[in-house]
Amino acid sequence: MTKVGENLNTQAKDKAKHVFVFLEVFIHEGGIQSYVKDIFRAYQKLSPGYQAEIFVLRDRPNSAKDWESEKLRFHGFKNQSPQIGRLKMTLALLKCLLLQRPQQVFCGHINLARLVQTLCQPLGIPYTVLTYGKEVWEPLNNRERHALTSASGIWTISRYSRDRSCAANFINQNQVKILPCAIDGNKFTPGTKQPELIAKYGLTDARVLMTVARLWSGDIYKGVDVTIRALPQILQVFPDVKYLVIGRGDDQPRLAQLAQDLGVSDRVIFAGFVPTEELIAHYRLADAYIMPSQEGFGIVYLEAMACGIPVLSGDDDGSADPLQDGNLGWRVPHRDPGAVAAACIEILTGIDQRCDGYWLREQAIALFGMDALQKRLQELL
Numbered sequence: 056m057t058k059v060g061e062n063l064n065t066q067a068k069d070k071a072k073h074v075f076v077f078l079e080v081f082i083h084e085g086g087i088q089s090y091v092k093d094i095f096r097a098y099q100k101l102s103p104g105y106q107a108e109i110f111v112l113r114d115r116p117n118s119a120k121d122w123e124s125e126k127l128r129f130h131g132f133k134n135q136s137p138q139i140g141r142l143k144m145t146l147a148l149l150k151c152l153l154l155q156r157p158q159q160v161f162c163g164h165i166n167l168a169r170l171v172q173t174l175c176q177p178l179g180i181p182y183t184v185l186t187y188g189k190e191v192w193e194p195l196n197n198r199e200r201h202a203l204t205s206a207s208g209i210w211t212i213s214r215y216s217r218d219r220s221c222a223a224n225f226i227n228q229n230q231v232k233i234l235p236c237a238i239d240g241n242k243f244t245p246g247t248k249q250p251e252l253i254a255k256y257g258l259t260d261a262r263v264l265m266t267v268a269r270l271w272s273g274d275i276y277k278g279v280d281v282t283i284r285a286l287p288q289i290l291q292v293f294p295d296v297k298y299l300v301i302g303r304g305d306d307q308p309r310l311a312q313l314a315q316d317l318g319v320s321d322r323v324i325f326a327g328f329v330p331t332e333e334l335i336a337h338y339r340l341a342d343a344y345i346m347p348s349q350e351g352f353g354i355v356y357l358e359a360m361a362c363g364i365p366v367l368s369g370d371d372d373g374s375a376d377p378l379q380d381g382n383l384g385w386r387v388p389h390r391d392p393g394a395v396a397a398a399c400i401e402i403l404t405g406i407d408q409r410c411d412g413y414w415l416r417e418q419a420i421a422l423f424g425m426d427a428l429q430k431r432l433q434e435l436l
Contacts, residue, residue, distance in 0.1 A: 070155045071108045071128075073436070076148065076171055077163035079113035082133070084331060085269075086236075086354050087187050090212065091163065093237045097429040099126050101436070108155070110148050112140060112167070141170075149174055159183060159207075159436075165190050168202035181207035185234075188212070188351020188373065191220040200224050210234045210435065212352040213373030232435055235376055237428035238357035240420040245363035245412055246339045256324050258340060261297040262403055264289075265341035265364075267334070267355050268348070270304030270325075278347035278369065279310055281392050286319045288396035293403050296322065298345075301337055303328045338362040343402040347389040350374050356384065360419035363412025365402050367395065383418055384409055 080091050098107060109129045111118070119129035130147060134140030152160070152174055160182040162171040168184050175182045184206045191211075195203065203209065203224060209231045211217050217231045253259055268277040279300055289296050300310070300323065307325055314323040329337055338344070344359035344366045352373040356366045360383065368374035369389030370381075378384040385402060387394035402410060409415065421427070 071106045071151070071157050072104065072159075073107040074148070074151060074155075074157045074160045075107055075109045075163060076144075076160065076167055077109070077111045078166060080111050081114050081118040086352075089354060090187070090236050090352075093239075093425070093428060094234075094432065095122060095127060096425065097237070097432045099124060100429050101126070101433060105436075108151050108157070110144055110151075112144050145170060145174070152178055152180060156180065161185060161210075162206070165195065165199055165203065168206070169198050172202040172205055176205070183208040183210060186211045186216065186220055188216050189349075192216070192223055194223050204230075206230075208232060212236055213376040215371075215373040215375055216351045234431055234435060235423060235428075236352045236354040236357060237425055238354070238361045238419060238423050240361055240416070240424050243335055243338070243358050243361035245416065246336070248340050249336050252336060252340055256297075256299060256326065256340070258297055258299070258324075261295050262293055262342045263297055263299055263340050264343050264345045264399060265299045265301065265338070265359075266344070266346050267301045267329075267337075267358075268346060270300070270302045270306045270310065272304070272306040272309070274304070275306065276349045276389070278345075278389055278395075279306075280313055281347050281390055281395055282345050283310060283314050283317065283319065283323060284392035285396035285399060286314075286322055287317055288393065289399050289403075290319070290322065292400050296399075296403070298323045299326055299337075299340060300324065301326045301329050301334075334358070335362065338364055343367065343399060345395065345399060347387055347391075347395050348372065348374070349389055353377055357419055357423050360384070360415045363416050365407075365410045365412075365415065367398050367402065377419070377423065379418070379422070382409075383415060 080088055106126055111131050113133050114131040115133045116131040118131050132140045132144040160171055160175050160180055162168050162182055162184045171182050184203055211231055212235055221228050266279055314320040338359055339362055341364045344364045347369045349369055349372040356377040359366050366384040368378055368386050370386035378386055385398040387398050
């Protein structure tokens with residue numbers, strides 16, 4: 056990432072066509088961050104002539120050095136004082152808009168929409184707001200809603216997220232375009248279960264259910280507790296089942312206590328945080344990916360499917376898109392342990408086409424591979 060203001064005095068021939076403004080991209084790992092990086096990858100492959108300046112409020116100035124290219128220039132503004140960091144970004148962004156007059160500004164979070172609106176509107180520069188999920192599912196305050204509805208466009212990741220945000224904030228659905236999450240089929244691939252991981256987690260001769268999720272007390276919608284409650288019923292049919300939970304957070308003690316209270320603590324393994332580069336080997340341990348959640352989209356379902364793993368999701372959220380309304384996986388009421396148990400038993404029986412790992416992978420990549428993302432991004436731009 057460049058220093059504040061550096062390289063913004065660009066000659067006309069190098070002027071940025073687009074400007075992106077995000078809260079954070081590289082400082083933390085998560086679904087939104089992964090999605091944004093995929094947008095960057097797709098942008099890099101667009102036809103010549105596309106150039107973008109990218110401003111990231113909470114990332115360090117050098118966080119994106121591996122991403123710099125002729126098409127993408129990054130500017131990070133992390134500061135010990137959040138107020139000073141925001142002021143520095145505001146000034147640098149304003150300078151960029153004045154000097155380069157981009158065709159479009161893309162606001163990467165609703166929390167930045169008011170700032171982007173304030174800078175863009177007086178200059179006559181159109182802006183688009185990117186939305187993801189629950190941050191826009193409830194009524195916004197008046198200033199945020201005005202910044203959102205005044206945008207020339209709104210992007211979101213799924214039909215569910217579009218419908219819910221429009222209903223909550225009186226948005227015309229025609230204003231909202233869908234840019235779904237994507238999966239790198241060259242990275243997430245099927246493979247054998249690694250013996251060292253089987254030994255590490257005590258999974259010898261076990262059928263493995265798996266969830267990858269933050270274990271924060273504010274994110275109980277992920278459904279890890281529901282899956283734990285489903286285990287006694289599943290174990291009656293498949294007594295060799297174990298449940299591998301990947302992720303960390305302050306809700307883990309409650310979940311561990313729940314497993315103990317239900318007498319299944321020996322069946323639940325909390326693996327803690329697993330780095331992205333090790334995640335694929337962990338997906339391959341699973342016989343089923345289980346997350347009865349309420350997601351804006353749920354990129355983890357795509358990751359599992361690309362690895363050939365059958366998936367279960369909630370039935371009232373954005374997972375309808377990656378699971379293609381149930382054609383590619385099981386969708387159940389997200390707080391119903393009985394429904395989760397019944398679906399898990401079906402999956403582990405393995406007779407449904409949705410358990411065919413190679414077919415599942417083929418479908419997921421055709422619909423949500425990086426080529427599909429690049430094509431859709433080109434259409435929207």
